[in-house]
Amino acid sequence: MKNGLARSAGVIGLATLSSRVLGLARDVVTAFFLGTSWQADAFTVATRIPTLLRELFAEGAMSAAFVPAFTRTLHKSRDAAFELGAQVVNGLLIVTGAIVALGIVFAGPLTAFYTAEEYAAIPGKLELTATLTRLNMPFLIMVAVAAAFMGMLNGLRRFFMPAAAPALYNLVFIIVVVAVWAPFRAAGLDETMAFSAAMLVGGLAQVMAQWPQLRREGYRHSWRFNPSNPALREVLFLMGPGTIGVAAAQINLFVNTLLASEVNEVPSVLRYAFLLMYLPIGIFGVSVATATIPDISRQAAEGALKTMGATVSWAIRLMLVLSVPATVGLIVLAEPITRLIFERGEFDGRSTTMPGTRSSRSHRPGSTRCGTRGPRCSSAS
Numbered sequence: 490m491k492n493g494l495a496r497s498a499g500v501i502g503l504a505t506l507s508s509r510v511l512g513l514a515r516d517v518v519t520a521f522f523l524g525t526s527w528q529a530d531a532f533t534v535a536t537r538i539p540t541l542l543r544e545l546f547a548e549g550a551m552s553a554a555f556v557p558a559f560t561r562t563l564h565k566s567r568d569a570a571f572e573l574g575a576q577v578v579n580g581l582l583i584v585t586g587a588i589v590a591l592g593i594v595f596a597g598p599l600t601a602f603y604t605a606e607e608y609a610a611i612p613g614k615l616e617l618t619a620t621l622t623r624l625n626m627p628f629l630i631m632v633a634v635a636a637a638f639m640g641m642l643n644g645l646r647r648f649f650m651p652a653a654a655p656a657l658y659n660l661v662f663i664i665v666v667v668a669v670w671a672p673f674r675a676a677g678l679d680e681t682m683a684f685s686a687a688m689l690v691g692g693l694a695q696v697m698a699q700w701p702q703l704r705r706e707g708y709r710h711s712w713r714f715n716p717s718n719p720a721l722r723e724v725l726f727l728m729g730p731g732t733i734g735v736a737a738a739q740i741n742l743f744v745n746t747l748l749a750s751e752v753n754e755v756p757s758v759l760r761y762a763f764l765l766m767y768l769p770i771g772i773f774g775v776s777v778a779t780a781t782i783p784d785i786s787r788q789a790a791e792g793a794l795k796t797m798g799a800t801v802s803w804a805i806r807l808m809l810v811l812s813v814p815a816t817v818g819l820i821v822l823a824e825p826i827t828r829l830i831f832e833r834g835e836f837d838g839r840s841t842t843m844p845g846t847r848s849s850r851s852h853r854p855g856s857t858r859c860g861t862r863g864p865r866c867s868s869a870s
Contacts, residue, residue, distance in 0.1 A: 508652065509768055511659035513830060516764050518663050519684065520836035522670065525758055527614050528681045533760045534600065535621030535685070538592065539629045551581070551633070552640050554727035559644040560786035562720050569720070571708050574641045576721045579714040581633040592626040617679060624685035631692030638699040644786075645706055654698045658691040665690050758840070761831060765823075769815035777808045 523529035555577055563570035592599065600619045639651035665687035674680050715721070781804040788797040819826065827841045 508656035508659060511656050511663070513764075513768070515659045515662050516761065517830060518666055520761065520831045520840075522666070523681065523684075524836045525761075525840040527611055528617065528679075529760075531614055531618040532621055532681050532684050534618050535625050536688075538599065538622055539625050543629055543632050551577070551724075551728060552636050554724045555637065555640045556644055557786040557789070558720055558724045558727065559640060561789070563644055564787060564791075567707065570644070571641075572711065573718070573720040573724075574637065574708065575711040576714060576718055577640075577724060578634060578637045578710065579712060580716075580721070581637055582630065583714070585630045585633045589626045589629055592629075593623045596620075596622040596626070617681065620679075621681060621685050624682060625688055628688045628692045631689070631696055635692070635695040635699065638696065638703055641703060641708065642699060642706070647702060647706070650699055650702050654695045657698045658695040661691040661694045662687040761827070765819060765826065765830070769812055769819070773808060773811035773815065777804050777811075 519529070519532075523532065559570055559573055562573050596619045600615060600622055635654060639654065642648070642651045662684075666683050669683045669686055670680050673683050781800060784800050785797050788794075788800065824841065828838070832838060832841060
C-alpha cells in the first residue's frame with residue numbers, strides 16, 4: 490500500500506512539478522509585463538472573482554465530493570460511473586453557465602462592490618477591472634469541465650494526464666500573452682486583455698488535453714441530466730461540507746483582496762506572495778492527496794476501515810515530511826527567493842520590498858508603463 494501510494498504520489502508530483510515550474514514561468518511573465526502596476530491590480534481582482542467561484546463550484550468542493558462517489562460507483566459498474574460523470578459535467582455546464590452569464594451582466598457593480606474607493610480614484614482602473622472580469626468569467630466553465638474530467642481519470646487511477654493538464658494551461662498562457670501583447674497594443678486595446686485571452690485559450694487546452702485519454706477509457710458523453718440519480722444526489726450532498734470548507738479559505742482571500750484594494754499595488758503584491766506560498770502546497774500536498782483519495786474511497790466502499798486509517802496516516806506523514814522543510818525555507822529565504830524569481834522587467838527591487846503605501850507604479854516619473862497609457866497616467870499622477 491505504502492509503496493503504491495508513494496509511487497502514485499511520485500507520478501503526480503512529477504507532473505505537478507512541471508506544472509508548477511511552468512506556472513512560475515507564467516507568473517514571471519506576468520510580473521515582467523505588469524509588475525505591481527495598477528493594471529496588475531485590475532487583473533488580480535478580475536481573476537479573483539472567477540477563481541472564488543471556481544473553488545466553490547468546480548475544482549474544490551465538487552472534486553472533493555465527486556471523486557469518492559465516482560470511485561465507489563466504478564467499484565460496482567464502469568458504465569454507471571461514466572453515466573455519473575456525464576451527469577456531473579452536464580450539471581456543471583448548467584450551473585456555471587448561469588453564473589458566468591450573471592457575472593458578465595453584473596461585472597460593473599460586482600467589481601465596484603469588491604474594490605475600494607481608491608480604484609475609482611484612478612481614471613480607467615475600475616472600468617478595466619470590470620472589463621477583465623467579463624472576459625475572465627467564461628474561464629469558470631472550462632475549468633469546471635476540466636475538473637470533472639480530472640476527477641474521472643483520477644478515479645480510474647490515471648494520474649499523469651490530469652496532473653499535467655495544468656502544465657499545458659500554463660504553457661499556452663505564456664505563449665498567448667507573448668504572442669498577442671504587441672498586436673493588442675497596436676490595435677489600440679489595453680494590453681492587459683492579453684492575459685484574459687491567455688486564460689481562456691489555456692482553459693480550453695486543459696479540457697482538450699484530457700479528453701483523448703478519457704475516450705480511450707471508454708467514456709462517451711451523454712447529454713442527459715437526471716437530478717434524481719442517486720449517485721448524483723450523493724455528490725450534491727457531499728458538496729455541502731466541502732463548500733463550507735473551501736468557502737472559509739476563499740472568504741479569507743476575498744477579505745484580503747478587499748482590504749488590499751484600499752492601497753494601490755497591494756492586491757498584485759499579495760497575489761505574488763500567495764503564488765510563492767502555494768508552490769510547495771501544490772507540489773507536495775496536492776500530489777499526495779490526489780493519489781490518496783481514490784484508495785481511501787475504494788477502501789471505504791469495501792469496509793476496510795483499518796486499512797483506510799493506515800492510508801490516511803501514511804499520507805499525512807508523507808505530506809509533513811515534504812511540506813515542513815519547504816515552509817521553513819520560504820520563511821527564511823522569502824526576500825532572496827522573490828528577487829531571484831520575479832525581479833525583471835516591470836517588477837523591480839521596490840516591488841520586492843515595497844510596504845504598499847506609495848501610489849501606483851504606473852504614475853511614477855519615467856515609468857515605461859505610464860508612457861504606454863498616455864492621458865490616463867498623466868491625469869492621475
